[in-house]
Amino acid sequence: MFEQIFIIHLYIQILYMQQLEDILKTKQPMPLSRKTVLNVFHLNSIIKDKLLLSLKPYDLSIEQFNVLRILRGQKGQPVNLQDIQDRMINKMSNTTRLVDKLIIKGYVERFVCENNRRKVEIFITETGLKLLKNLDPVVDETEKSITAALNAEELKILNTLINKLK
Amino acid sequence: MFEQIFIIHLYIQILYMQQLEDILKTKQPMPLSRKTVLNVFHLNSIIKDKLLLSLKPYDLSIEQFNVLRILRGQKGQPVNLQDIQDRMINKMSNTTRLVDKLIIKGYVERFVCENNRRKVEIFITETGLKLLKNLDPVVDETEKSITAALNAEELKILNTLINKLK
DNA sequence: TGTTAAATCTTGTTTGAACAGATATTCATC
């Protein structure tokens, strides 16, 4: 956890400031806190839809895809279910069944951990790695198109503000 | 849709810049676009959980609550299902059943539109209005606590950036 | 006017999420 101070001079064109009010067709102005919450929900929904559209041809949910990326990041080192749950973006109750589906599709394997037989160790398979390799450019492209409206500096500011909220 | 130019001088303390990397335990740095997407997902998940917790005592989902707020905003004017769908933050496929649940709970009523019998007009009931009145301070408080880490200027910037992405 | 298309809502089915309870293994303590 670092502590730095950035000084940023930001010139922003406020083009679509009324978007949310347009959708909701509210007459009176909303508190800034509510507007922010609703805007985050709305943006999340838009991004989710776009990503899902990219993953649809591969029959993967966003969560399944993220788990595969987590496993790849391990580079062969074992991960147990708890680890996966901790690293998932949307906390889920049943990671077991998510992994089940990835096993059925042949993208991951599950072994009982010999050191601690309560745990299960999960690995990504060659098939899983190959799938990710195919998906990488697709998802990269989608993510870039999603964030295309902001330049690097603006994105950094956005991430900073989000991190302060979390 | 207005067009204005704001000049904002922003001094931001970057305190938790590494949060996402901490969770995912990734070694190599992520592209800024991916980081942004994951950060939005993560923030959305956190906010959703907090709001759900506030609504839980009232046995309302976030979507149900938002629909009630939309109906209240109409001040007695009829809204049909299509209108509601258009104004919902997360586009849903079956608004019918969402409204069904609100009817069962006695918060809204449904009538066939006489001018166009394909449409159904939906109104909020007195019970629904009373519920919202109870919920207002609770949700306001939650929303404020969610956004408490940012001051008004930062929130405005955040909303502007989000709007540019949408 | 009769046929077809469009708009609007509903229903059926399949899949995913949430929650609680069950199972299996390990750890701590006596």
Place this chain on the structure above:
DNA sequence: GATGAATATCTGTTCAAACAAGATTTAACA
């Protein structure tokens, strides 16, 4: 080493979301 608590995962059930097809009413128009 027997017992109860803690850890880690799995399973059952219930409820919500996604998707597609169906039903009803209106509009278009030859």
